[in-house]
Amino acid sequence: MVKVKRVLYLIVIVMVIFTSSLASSKFTDIWNTITGRATTQNVAINITVGNSAPNITLITAISEVTPIEDHYVNVSVNFTAIDSDGEGNLKDASSFINITKSGEAVRQNSSCLRAGTNNATSANFTCIVQMWYFDSSGTWNIGAMINDTSNAQAFNTTHTLTYNQLSSFKSSPSTLTFPSVNPGALNTTSSNDPLLMNNTGNKAIAAGSIDLNATHLVGETDNTKALYAGNFTISLAANGGIECGGTTTNVTTLARAVYTAITNSTLSRGNHSVNDGITGQEQLYSCLTLAGSELSSQSYSTSAQGAWTLRTN
Amino acid sequence: MKINKNPNHSKLCGIAPSLSNKNLSIISSFLLILLFSSFVSSAGVSSPYWDKDGEGNENPLILSPGETKEFQFILQNAGSDQDLTFTASVTLGGEIAKIVDPEDRYLVSSGKTDVSVKMRVHVPKDALPGREYKVRVDFLSTPVAEPGQFQFASGYGTSFTVKVTESLPKSEKKSTSRLSTPTILLLIALIIILIIIIILIKKRKGAKAK
Numbered sequence: 001m002v003k004v005k006r007v008l009y010l011i012v013i014v015m016v017i018f019t020s021s022l023a024s025s026k027f028t029d030i031w032n033t034i035t036g037r038a039t040t041q042n043v044a045i046n047i048t049v050g051n052s053a054p055n056i057t058l059i060t061a062i063s064e065v066t067p068i069e070d071h072y073v074n075v076s077v078n079f080t081a082i083d084s085d086g087e088g089n090l091k092d093a094s095s096f097i098n099i100t101k102s103g104e105a106v107r108q109n110s111s112c113l114r115a116g117t118n119n120a121t122s123a124n125f126t127c128i129v130q131m132w133y134f135d136s137s138g139t140w141n142i143g144a145m146i147n148d149t150s151n152a153q154a155f156n157t158t159h160t161l162t163y164n165q166l167s168s169f170k171s172s173p174s175t176l177t178f179p180s181v182n183p184g185a186l187n188t189t190s191s192n193d194p195l196l197m198n199n200t201g202n203k204a205i206a207a208g209s210i211d212l213n214a215t216h217l218v219g220e221t222d223n224t225k226a227l228y229a230g231n232f233t234i235s236l237a238a239n240g241g242i243e244c245g246g247t248t249t250n251v252t253t254l255a256r257a258v259y260t261a262i263t264n265s266t267l268s269r270g271n272h273s274v275n276d277g278i279t280g281q282e283q284l285y286s287c288l289t290l291a292g293s294e295l296s297s298q299s300y301s302t303s304a305q306g307a308w309t310l311r312t313n
Numbered sequence: 314m315k316i317n318k319n320p321n322h323s324k325l326c327g328i329a330p331s332l333s334n335k336n337l338s339i340i341s342s343f344l345l346i347l348l349f350s351s352f353v354s355s356a357g358v359s360s361p362y363w364d365k366d367g368e369g370n371e372n373p374l375i376l377s378p379g380e381t382k383e384f385q386f387i388l389q390n391a392g393s394d395q396d397l398t399f400t401a402s403v404t405l406g407g408e409i410a411k412i413v414d415p416e417d418r419y420l421v422s423s424g425k426t427d428v429s430v431k432m433r434v435h436v437p438k439d440a441l442p443g444r445e446y447k448v449r450v451d452f453l454s455t456p457v458a459e460p461g462q463f464q465f466a467s468g469y470g471t472s473f474t475v476k477v478t479e480s481l482p483k484s485e486k487k488s489t490s491r492l493s494t495p496t497i498l499l500l501i502a503l504i505i506i507l508i509i510i511i512i513l514i515k516k517r518k519g520a521k522a523k
Contacts, residue, residue, distance in 0.1 A: 167360070
C-alpha cells in the first residue's frame with residue numbers, strides 16, 4: 001500500500017514538472033518573482049483604448065490570366081479585411097488593389113466595392129483591374145490595401161498571378177496594289193505599302209523572327225504562266241526602289257513554299273496605338289523584281305498554290 | 314491581279330488625243346493594277362508556357378520523370394472582320410507533346426477570344442533530371458470566306474521548354490499532420506500515466522481480494 005502511494009506521488013510530481021515545461025516560464029522562475037503579500041494602496045487608473053489597425057487576411061484572384069489581343073482584360077481580385085474595432089471602422093473608399101511587375105506600368109484600381117459583410121469585424125471587397133495586351137507576360141504581384149477611419153493601414157502582398165504570353169498581330173492594309181505591270185517589267189514597287197504589322201499581344205518578336213511563306217501566283221485562265229514567288233522581295237524600308245535590292249542589305253528575296261525570314265524584322269512589345277512605326281509595329285515594303293516576258297493578260301492568284309503566310313516566331 | 318499583255322495597248326486605243334489620253338490612263342490603271350485581295354487579319358494564340366522571347370522572358374514547364382501535364386492554348390480572333398479557321402501542328406517535341414483534341418481544325422468566329430486547344434505533355438519515366446525538351450506548336454489561321462485573288466494567312470509560332478526535375482522524395486513531402494510536437498508528447502504522457510493508474514488500481518483490487 002505504501003509502495004502504491006509512493007508511485008502515485010511520483011506520477012503527480014512528474015506531471016507537475018512536465019506540464020510546467022510546457023508553460024512559457026521556467027520552473028525556476030518562482031525565485032525571480034516578487035513574492036509576499038501586497039501592500040494596500042489606492043491607485044487611480046486611466047486607460048485609453050487605442051485604435052486597432054485593420055488586417056487583410058485573404059486575397060482571392062485567378063492565378064492565371066490570359067491577355068486579350070489588342071484589348072484589356074478585367075482581372076477580378078477579392079479580399080477580406082478585418083478590423084477588431086468593427087467592420088464599420090473600415091474605410092471603403094480607401095480600398096485599393098494594385099498589380100505590379102518590375103519595369104512595367106502599375107495596374108490598379110482605387111475604387112473597389114464592398115462585396116459584403118461577414119460578421120461584426122470582417123468584410124469582403126471586390127476590385128476589377130484592367131491589364132493590357134502589351135503588359136509583360138510572367139509573374140505579377142498583387143497588393144491589397146485598406147485604411148480604417150483613423151487612417152491606420154492594412155497592406156497585403158502575399159499573392160501573385162501569372163500573366164500568360166499572347167502571340168498575336170494585326171496586318172493591314174487589306175489590299176496590296178502594284179501599278180502598271182507589263183510583261184518583262186523590272187522592279188515594280190507596291191503603290192500602297194507598307195504592309196503594317198501591329199503587335200496586338202505581349203510577345204516581343206526578336207530580330208529576324210518574322211517570316212513569310214510565298215507561293216507562285218498562277219494564272220487563272222492559263223495556269224502555265226505565273227508570277228514567281230522568287231521574283232518578290234520584302235524590305236523594311238522604301239526609298240527610290242531600295243526595297244527591290246540595290247544598296248540596302250535589308251532586302252529579303254522570297255522563295256516558294258518555304259518560310260523565309262525577313263531580314264532584321266522585329267515586332268516589339270508595346271502600345272502600338274502610339275503609331276510611331278516602332279512601338280509594337282513593323283513595316284514591310286514589297287517589290288516585284290521581275291514580271292516574266294511570257295506573261296499573258298489574265299488574273300493571277302494564290303488559288304492554285306495556296307495563300308501566302310506571314311508568321312511570327 | 315491582272316497583267317497587261319500589250320504595253321502599247323493605250324496608244325492603240327486613242328481617238329481624240331486629249332480625251333483618249335485620259336481614258337487610256339484610266340483603262341491602263343484598271344488593267345494593269347495588281348490587286349492583292351487580302352483581309353484585315355488580327356488573331357492570336359495565348360500560351361501558359363513560353364520560351365525566351367525578344368526580351369528574354371520565359372516560363373518553362375517543369376515536370377518529373379513519368380509525369381503528365383495537360384494544359385490549353387487559347388485561340389483568339391478579336392480584331393478580324395471574318396471568321397477564321399486555325400490549324401495546329403506540333404513541329405518540335407512531338408515525342409513528348411501532342412494535341413489531344415479530336416479535330417485538328419478550329420473555327421474561331423470573329424470576336425471570339427476563348428477557343429481552347431488541349432495539349433498533353435508526358436515526360437518518359439527514364440528521362441534524366443536536368444534534361445530539357447523543346448516543344449514548338451505552329452498555329453495557322455486562314456479566313457473562312459471564299460479566297461480572294463491573293464490570300465494572306467497568318468501564322469503564330471509558339472514554343473516552350475519542358476525541364477525535367479527530380480521527383481520529390483517522400484520524406485520531403487509536406488506532412489499532413491496537424492498536431493504539434495508538444496501536444497503529441499502530452500498525449501503520450503497522459504496515456505502512459507493512465508495505463509500506470511489502471512495497473513495500480515488492478516493490483517490494489519487484487520491485494521484487497523487476497
